[in-house]
Every structure is written in C-alpha cells, then in structure tokens.
Amino acid sequence: MKHLLAVDWGTSSLRGALLDNQGRVLEERSLTRGILTVASGEFPAVFESCFGAWMSPGTLCLISGMAGSQQGWLEAPYCACPAGFDDLATKLVWLEPGRIAIVPGLSVEKDGVPDVMRGEETQVFGALQLLGLDNARLVLPGTHSKWVTVAHRRVTDFSTWMTGEFYALLRQHSILARSLPRIDEAHDPASDAGAFEQGVAHALHGKGLLHTAFSTRTLSLFKRMASDVLPSYLSGLVIGEELKSQSLQRGDSVVVMGAEALTARYMSKP
Amino acid sequence: MKHLLAVDWGTSSLRGALLDNQGRVLEERSLTRGILTVASGEFPAVFESCFGAWMSPGTLCLISGMAGSQQGWLEAPYCACPAGFDDLATKLVWLEPGRIAIVPGLSVEKDGVPDVMRGEETQVFGALQLLGLDNARLVLPGTHSKWVTVAHRRVTDFSTWMTGEFYALLRQHSILARSLPRIDEAHDPASDAGAFEQGVAHALHGKGLLHTAFSTRTLSLFKRMASDVLPSYLSGLVIGEELKSQSLQRGDSVVVMGAEALTARYMSKP
Numbered sequence: 001m002k003h004l005l006a007v008d009w010g011t012s013s014l015r016g017a018l019l020d021n022q023g024r025v026l027e028e029r030s031l032t033r034g035i036l037t038v039a040s041g042e043f044p045a046v047f048e049s050c051f052g053a054w055m056s057p058g059t060l061c062l063i064s065g066m067a068g069s070q071q072g073w074l075e076a077p078y079c080a081c082p083a084g085f086d087d088l089a090t091k092l093v094w095l096e097p098g099r100i101a102i103v104p105g106l107s108v109e110k111d112g113v114p115d116v117m118r119g120e121e122t123q124v125f126g127a128l129q130l131l132g133l134d135n136a137r138l139v140l141p142g143t144h145s146k147w148v149t150v151a152h153r154r155v156t157d158f159s160t161w162m163t164g165e166f167y168a169l170l171r172q173h174s175i176l177a178r179s180l181p182r183i184d185e186a187h188d189p190a191s192d193a194g195a196f197e198q199g200v201a202h203a204l205h206g207k208g209l210l211h212t213a214f215s216t217r218t219l220s221l222f223k224r225m226a227s228d229v230l231p232s233y234l235s236g237l238v239i240g241e242e243l244k245s246q247s248l249q250r251g252d253s254v255v256v257m258g259a260e261a262l263t264a265r266y267m268s269k270p
Numbered sequence: 271m272k273h274l275l276a277v278d279w280g281t282s283s284l285r286g287a288l289l290d291n292q293g294r295v296l297e298e299r300s301l302t303r304g305i306l307t308v309a310s311g312e313f314p315a316v317f318e319s320c321f322g323a324w325m326s327p328g329t330l331c332l333i334s335g336m337a338g339s340q341q342g343w344l345e346a347p348y349c350a351c352p353a354g355f356d357d358l359a360t361k362l363v364w365l366e367p368g369r370i371a372i373v374p375g376l377s378v379e380k381d382g383v384p385d386v387m388r389g390e391e392t393q394v395f396g397a398l399q400l401l402g403l404d405n406a407r408l409v410l411p412g413t414h415s416k417w418v419t420v421a422h423r424r425v426t427d428f429s430t431w432m433t434g435e436f437y438a439l440l441r442q443h444s445i446l447a448r449s450l451p452r453i454d455e456a457h458d459p460a461s462d463a464g465a466f467e468q469g470v471a472h473a474l475h476g477k478g479l480l481h482t483a484f485s486t487r488t489l490s491l492f493k494r495m496a497s498d499v500l501p502s503y504l505s506g507l508v509i510g511e512e513l514k515s516q517s518l519q520r521g522d523s524v525v526v527m528g529a530e531a532l533t534a535r536y537m538s539k540p
Binding site (some may be wrong): 070111112113114115116144159160161162163165166169170172173174175202205207208209210211213214215218219221222224238241242244245 | 381382383384385386414429430431432433435436439440442443444445472475477478479480481483484485488489491492494508511512514515
C-alpha cells in the first residue's frame with residue numbers, strides 16, 4: 001500500500017507530512033527552507049535532503065504552495081475557478097510521473113482583476129473532507145488572508161486580504177511605530193484582549209483603515225492608551241477592517257483555518 | 271506699519287514668508303530644517319539663522335505646524351473644535367510677547383477617539399479668507415491628508431487619512447514592491463494617467479484597500495499591466511480609497527489645497 005508525502009512548500013517555510021494509506025500522519029518535518037531560500041535549479045537537491053529518506057518505492061509525493069510558482073521548482077499554471085478537487089487532480093504537474101507532482105493553485109477573476117492562491121486550495125479541500133461540508137465560507141488568516149466560498153464542493157470565489165502584511169508595515173515602518181514599543185521589547189500583538197477588541201470595534205464602526213490607523217497615534221498622544229497595548233489595538237484595527245469588508249451577517253457560519261494564535265483573533269466577539 | 275513673518279515649521283521642512291501690511295509677499299524661504307532635524311533647545315538658534323534678518327523691529331512672527339508639538343520649539347496645546355480664527359488668535363503661545371508666537375493646532379474627538387492637525391488649520395483659515403467662504407469642505411492632500419468641514423467660518427470637523435504614507439509603505443516595503451520598478455528608476459507615481467485612473471476606479475468599486483492593493487501584484491503576474499505604470503495604478507488605489515470613504519455626492523463642492531502635482535490627482539474624474 002502506498003504512503004503519501006504531503007508537502008506544503010511556501011515562500012518562507014517547507015513542511016512535509018508522511019501519511020499512511022489510512023490518512024494517519026506517520027512523521028512530520030518543518031524547515032525554514034521556503035522557496036526564497038532556494039536558488040533556481042537547487043529544488044531537487046533541497047527536496048532530496050529534506051524528504052529523500054521518506055520517498056521509499058511506492059510513495060507518492062504531492063507538493064502544494066509557492067513551489068509551483070514562477071519562482072518555484074516548476075510552474076504549475078493556476079486552475080481557474082470554479083474548481084473542485086477533481087480539477088486540481090487533473091491539472092497536477094508531474095516532476096516525476098506517478099511519483100512527485102505539484103498541485104496547481106487557483107485563480108479567479110472579477111471585473112478584469114485576477115486573484116490567486118497557492119497552497120490554500122489544498123487546505124480548503126482537506127477541511128471540506130474533514131468537516132464533511134459541501135458548501136462553506138472559509139477564512140485562512142495570515143500575511144495574506146484568503147476568504148473562500150465553496151458551493152457543491154467547488155471553490156466558486158475567493159479573495160486575498162493583505163491584513164498581516166499591512167499590520168507589519170504599520171508596525172515596523174510607519175509613523176505609528178514611533179508610538180509603539182520597540183519590536184524586540186513588544187508583547188505578542190494580540191496579548192491584550194481589551195485593546196485588541198477596542199481596535200476591532202473602532203474598525204467596524206470606522207470609515208476605513210487609512211483613517212482609523214491614525215487613531216493609534218492620537219490615542220497615544222492623548223495618553224488614552226498605554227504604549228505596550230498599542231500593538232494589540234493596531235492588530236485589532238487591521239483584522240477588524242478585514243472582517244468589516246466581508247459583510248458578514250449575524251448567524252453566518254465561517255470556517256476559520258490556521259494556527260490557533262491567529263485564528264483565535266478571528267473568533268473574538270466585540 | 272508692521273510686517274508679518276509667516277512661518278510653517280513642519281516635520282520635514284521649514285518655510286517662511288515675509289508679508290507687508292497689505293498681505294503682499296516680500297520674500298520667501300524654504301529650508302530642509304524640519305523639526306526632526308532640530309535638537310531640543312536649538313530652535314531659537316535655527317530660527318535666528320534662518321529668519322533673524324527679517325525680524326526687524328515691529329515685525330510680528332507667527333509659527334504654525336509641528337514646531338508647536340511636544341517635539342517642537344514649545345508646545346501649543348490643541349484648540350478643540352469647533353474652532354474659528356478668533357479661537358486660534360486667543361490661544362497663541364507667545365515665545366516673545368508681541369513678537370513671536372506659535373499657532374496652536376486643532377483637535378476633534380469622535381466616539382472617544384481624538385484626531386489632530388498642526389499647520390493645516392492656518393492654511394484652512396487662509397483659504398477661507400482668500401475664497402470668501404463661510405462654509406466649505408476642504409481637503410489638504412499629503413502624507414497625512416486632512417479632510418476639513420467648515421461651517422460659519424469655524425472648523426467643525428476634520429479627519430486624517432494616511433494616504434501618502436500608505437502609498438510609500440506599499441511602494442517601498444511591501445511584497446508589491448517586487449512587482450514595481452526600482453524606486454530610483456521609477457516614473458513619477460501619477461505620470462501615467464490611464465493606470466492612475468484605473469486604480470481610482472478599482473478602489474471606488476472595491477471592497478477595501480487590504481484587498482484591492484493585492485491587485486497590483488496579480489495584474490503584474492498576469493501581465494495585464496506594465497511594471498512601469500504600476501506605481502501610478504497603486505497611487506490611484508490609495509487615493510481612490512480615500513475619496514471613496516468621503517461619501518461624496520455628485521455635485522458636492524470640495525476645495526483641494528496643496529501643490530499642483532498632488533491636487534491634480536484629486537481632481538481627475540474617472
């Protein structure tokens with residue numbers, strides 16, 4: 001019976017899990033060998049050194065993520081939405097026929113503007129399988145959060161939100177950084193739940209991040225909020241802005257996927 | 271008859287104009303001696319070296335801008351809105367009685383969140399005087415754009431929009447920068463009117479900058495827009511986002527104040 005080596009090769013990290021034919025995880029590895037650290041042409045060698053020992057005869061390896069991008073191992077053209085699991089399977093790009101393949105990402109286009117994902121599509125179909133859902137709305141929070149709509153087990157729509165990146169830009173490079181603790185001294189950005197939820201609430205009622213972000217400075221200037229909780233407040237502002245834009249109705253069900261430290265911030269109820 | 275030395279001492283620049291008693295400009299100077307370049311305690315010496323020669327007996331000097339902030343020459347507490355010209359005059363902070371004063375900035379508070387300006391209030395009252403307006407809506411575009419509402423010659427409300435700063439953050443430090451020309455090779459961000467207006471239009475119809483900003487990357491990825499016009503497109507996205515948030519109605523009159531290169535972008539009609 002075959003084993004499956006499931007690899008998520010992203011921009012900044014490389015993760016793999018060896019699964020048996022029941023889907024049970026036998027071994028896992030996570031390395032800081034994202035595609036940005038791999039020179040063109042060195043992907044086979046990096047793969048071999050990281051996972052060669054797991055590639056016994058009969059093992060199938062599927063690689064999702066940025067390894068399939070123009071800057072990756074081999075480009076796997078995006079699969080256009082609506083797209084289901086079978087569409088991905090049909091469009092696998094084989095590095096070694098029957099042995100190692102790259103999973104294509106998804107693209108969608110609205111009003112002449114494309115959007116893309118690579119890696120999240122694999123997580124989405126995994127979640128649908130685990131949760132037994134045919135229809136769902138999902139969010140995968142992160143540097144670039146993805147909001148995904150699934151109907152009849154096909155991804156019909158999705159959008160990218162640069163929430164985590166905006167937070168980092170404002171935190172590190174903007175004038176707001178002057179009001180905030182130095183990054184090496186800073187608490188975890190969501191460590192103060194009160195300030196975080198105040199940020200979410202202000203974003204939900206505000207007129208947009210270009211304006212609300214400035215409140216991080218003025219609340220500090222008027223000594224209304226302590227410097228050490230301002231990162232939590234700012235995190236609340238950007239996540240609140242993302243949530244506001246989804247036009248969620250009370251009672252809407254959304255599947256939140258990701259590491260708990262991040263998903264917890266999307267579950268709070270201000 | 272007195273002369274007036276009108277000084278705008280901001281974060282990054284120091285500008286002064288010597289006016290006669292008819293309001294005619296006799297001389298002007300502009301220096302890169304913003305308050306960030308001036309050590310605490312050295313403001314009098316910098317002022318003397320830049321403008322001492324213009325301070326003949328009987329000359330009155332009024333200084334607006336960040337020179338009145340906590341990091342400036344002497345703090346001039348904000349004047350709370352609604353505030354008129356007379357309120358500013360009453361709250362001048364005198365460095366030398368009858369000779370040199372700092373003009374206070376304005377503050378406004380909504381839902382427990384303050385907003386502030388320093389320097390723009392002086393420009394606003396000047397514009398009202400020049401235009402003969404008692405009621406107006408004004409915008410002063412920039413790193414931090416200010417939208418100002420005036421009723422019966424008093425500033426009743428205003429808000430800050432970090433538009434120029436968001437542009438710079440995205441242009442220089444975000445993942446989008448990888449799709450854009452290197453900054454030292456780049457054209458002026460508004461040099462391509464078509465791409466700029468496409469950005470404005472996309473922002474006006476979009477769901478928010480956290481999402482629309484990503485289109486800068488995907489349009490490049492799908493070769494829908496040439497790299498050298500992407501900065502214009504990105505500029506359109508952030509300015510369009512600012513404009514969208516103002517809920518302007520067709521026919522609304524807005525006074526746009528500032529350097530023409532910037533105000534022209536607010537006057538385009540996509």
